[in-house]
Amino acid sequence: MKVDFPIISADSHITEAPNTYLDYIDRKYVDIAPRVVETDNHGDVYVIDGMKRSIPMGLVAAAGQKADELNPKARYSDLPKSGYDSSYRIADQNRDGVSAEVIYPSVGMVLCNHPDFDYKKAVMDAYNRWISEYCDLDRNRLLALGQTAMRSPEEGIADLEKMKAMGMRGVMMPGNPQVEDYDSPVYDEFWDACVDLGLVPSFHILTSAADGLNRNRGPKMNGFLSIIRGCQDIMGMFVLGGVFERKPRLKLVCVEADAGWAPHFMYRMDHAFNRHRKWLTANIDKMPSEYFREHIYMTFQDDFVAFRNADQMNWRRLCWANDFPHSDSTWPWSQEMLTEHTSHLTEEQRRGILCDNVAELYGIDTSLLPVGGDTLATSTA
Secondary structure, rough: OOOOOOOOEEEEOOOOOOOOOOOOHHHHHHHHHOOEEEEEEOOEEEEEEOOOOOOHHHHHHHOOOHHOOOOOOOOHHHHHHHHHHHHHHHHHHHHOOOOEEEEEEEEEHOOOOOOOHHHHHHHHHHHHHHHHHHHHHOOOEEEEEOOOOOOHHHHHHHHHHHHHOOOEEEEEEEOOOOOOOOOOHHHHHHHHHHHHHEEEEEOOOOOOOOOOOOOOOOOHHHHHHHOOHHHHHHHHHHOOOOOOOOOOOOOOOEEEOOOOOHHHHHHHHHHHHHOOOOOOOOOOOOHHHHHHHHHHHEOOOOOOHHHHHHHHHHHEEEEOOOOOOOOOOOOOOOOHHHHOOOOOOHHHHHHHHHHHHHHHHOOOOHHHOOOOOHHHHHHHO
């Protein structure tokens, strides 16, 4: 796609290196730190103490492979090197015409649902140390987000302060905190700290107890359809629980849950408020859709419905992403896809969804980034 501005992926990932946790974790936990194990049936897998299922990395980091070529027995040597070695990352960004990426974990998503909050704290601290070093290569194009275990709001604030000192742009939240739930006023100071420190909180799919690929009726593919519902539930809680009513400065991100469902979701909330607020509680004074439109950013990859219905949402809260190097990624075909999916948008909308919205959210100086799209991809081919 031909553009004259940077293209920023609002949701990309790393593939945690085999030493991410072993070398960066508190020595107290080193013997039970998450680690890579070679297997015959599933290739290289991440094994996590206290969790039943291992993580087959070949199915996680499968960007660029055709559907019938996914290798469930892949070794780390088969995965994109830029997932765990940042010295290869810029070249892979350029190949996809992407000027910068907001970077999330992969194994760290699964760790959000670990039942032991002390263990979760140790592994997330380790990840924060590792990802900070990973992004040191180019802090303008590699934009790190940290993790917090949320054992308590007070500790969460301390984690934010450490992330800020490490140069991070935001925090990926676990879907379920240890103390109460996120609509409780006990978290109000934490949300204030997010705003004051300029660290945007985000909720990614597959990071809450409400969603999971293995919770389905019928074929396994039906479970794939359910993985956005945990994020939907959290967004509804923030809106109807009055968090944005109490904290009007707060913005948060709904990550990789697509966005095409948002117009109906807003309608459904408004309908419930208009018709049933006498007996269904909602701690808000305005229509629910007003809070949703203003406070919630949404990232998506190839959600054509979201692009097509941008005018039914606040398109200034829509942020495109390539999800590299995950199996759901549009890399390295992003520019072809974007040419098709954005053809009906105005130039202002196209630039907003691909660049300006996420840049404003995270305070990204776009003057320090190369122009993206075909210009970047062909100049470095």
